[in-house]
Amino acid sequence: MKLPYAEPYRIKMVEPIFPSTQEQRSEWIKSAGYNLFNLRSEQVFVDLLTDSGTGAMSDLQWAALMRGDESYAGSRSFHELKDTVERITGFAHLLPTHQGRAAENVLFSVLVKEGDRVPGNSHFDTTKGHIEFRKATAVDCTVDQAFDTSSPHPFKGNLSLEKLRKEFTSTPKEQIPFCLITITCNTSGGQPVSLENIRQVSALCKEFSIPLFFDAARFAENAYFIQQREEGQKERSIKEICREMFSYGDGMTMSSKKDGLVNIGGFIALRDKALYDKASTLVIVYEGFVTYGGMSGRDMAALAVGLDEATEHGYLHSRISQVEYLGERLLKSGVPLQNPIGGHAVFIDALKFLPHVPREQFPAQTLALELYREAGIRGVEIGAILADRDPLTRENRYPQTEFVRLAIPRRTYTNNHMDYVAQAVENVFARRDEITKGYRIIEEAPIMRHFTVQLSPV
The missing domain is CATH 3.90.1150.10 (Aspartate Aminotransferase, domain 1)
Structure with missing residues (x-):
């Protein structure tokens, strides 16, 4: 008889909760x-x-908390986090923030202006809020199947290439600061984006010379669905899939409170040094020095461990x-x-x-x-x-x-x-x-x- 499934961990600490009438x-x-x-x-x-920020950390994450380096500048914990992010995503330039919406605030302050249009797949609340706060428009280009709850489509987070091309051709290029892919797409029901769709969106963005960014709060879960549902991906590791996903983009914002497996924190990771330099100024203004941003050293140390655990x-x-x-x-x-x-x-x-x-x-x-x-x-x-x-x-x-x-x-x-x-x-x-x-x-x-x-x- 086949053995039943069991969780790959055991409980070391509990917190009481109380029923009510x-x-x-x-x-x-x-x-x-x-x-x-x-x-x-x-x-x-x-x-x-x-x-978001409500999960339990592992013993290795709690151990990392004790080793956190709280130096104001050049923290060892920052460099551990930077190395981990670059290894998983390929993005060389890292800016820590106190959570995901802070990362959006910094990046959008650099890139989004009044009258702009930001196409993507069903932007979530803070993302849309940051766009509209700047008097710009969030344009939903999600595939139609996402709105049919009975449809079995395995990748309801996908962007419609037809909708995206229409947006690119009908809007002046200078009014589209970037295209945004949310992985997984929360608003459409925690639905994943296929690797093939990411490739196709990236190619379309390159055709029109429009940058591509990821809202990557749940990127590891997205990679898992790619591994399980997409043809030709079954034998690949989660980390291999993550690295390829991000290879098609120019950068990402991250709420580390999701697939970072920590209770607070976020970051911006970028490929372009010039954009990093512009964003760095605003991180210093809004968050803190570039090697801690809005995070303590101990939280960066726990996040570095959490990112590795979440991609297994x-x-x-x-x-x-x-x-x-x-x-x-x-x-x-x-x-x-x-x-x-x-x-x-x-x-x-x-x-x-x-x-x-x-x-x-x-x-x-x-x-x-x-x-x-x-x-x-x-x-x-x-x-x-x-x-x-x-x-x-x-x-x-x-x-x-x-x-x-x-x-x-x-x-x-x-x-x-x-x-x-x-x-x-x-x-x-x-x-x-x-x-x-x-x-x-x-x-x-x-x-x-x-x-x-x-x-x-x-």
Whole structure:
């Protein structure tokens, strides 16, 4: 008989979490303005709000923390990180930042100006926010299959070459500072981009002399999907695939809180020394000296170890198998999900789950709140609230998909927790026809409103 799968690690430390009653949760979420971001962590039983900075570090990472060099300039930990990044990505020039959105802030401050258009595959919230804050436009060139949650397309993060060529030919070159590939594509459901698509996008960018950058927060998970799903890649190592992926681009931003396996940090990695020099000035202004940026030496040391661990098959197989475990159980129960299951999260299709809740009453947010009340599980809306308002008309934007994302922290929860989550979702699904009304906004910020929005039941 074939042996069952077992995680390639054992638990050395635990953190207690505490259940609560539905009555308590109903009061807590009301006090939080029906915004799950406003809850205290102790009011949450299973926290699937994000996989960003919420994972568990390894013993080798904790050991590296103790060896961190906190020198203001020329830190040994910086050079260890720089060498690791160059070995995995091929990019020789490194600028640490305190997290991914800081990396975007620095790079976009150099490259993006008012009136620009930045094509890519479903830019995520901070990326789009940084673009629109500069009065530029994020142009979604994702393949159409990404918006059909029932489609089995294995690489729903792919860019449409037809859409991209149309953008390149209809917009003056000086108004396209770069093309951006997000790996994996969070907004489309944690979906990967194929190596072939990256090659093709790179060739198209070269044809039009437009730089190509990566939002690489989950690059290792993307490489794993390439290895598992793309023809001719099965026998290659994750690190080999990563090196080839990045060989087609000019640079990357990274939120190290995802596939860096650390709790804080980010970086910019570049091929061009002239661009590095320009960005260095802004890193010094916004973050810190170029050999620490926004990070401590100990965190850079842990990140160097984490990047190596995250690009090994054993870790990635364990991590993505747990996400698939939750997704497959929900699919068997008839719960509508984005298919195939993504790399870091299960994305529930709220439009199919709650068809009676009008779009203007935010069905994904409504479902996320029901799930919290049901079992103390905190997910996040990836829908109209996150999509924000059109910067010109100030009308709500309604994306083609409305998701509740259940993001699984790395090396943190067991499959018993996944069973608990699945049963809670199934309980809500069983009474879905009773949920006919959603929420209205009573207070919101002018940009990236989902973090602080205040809501009221309709």
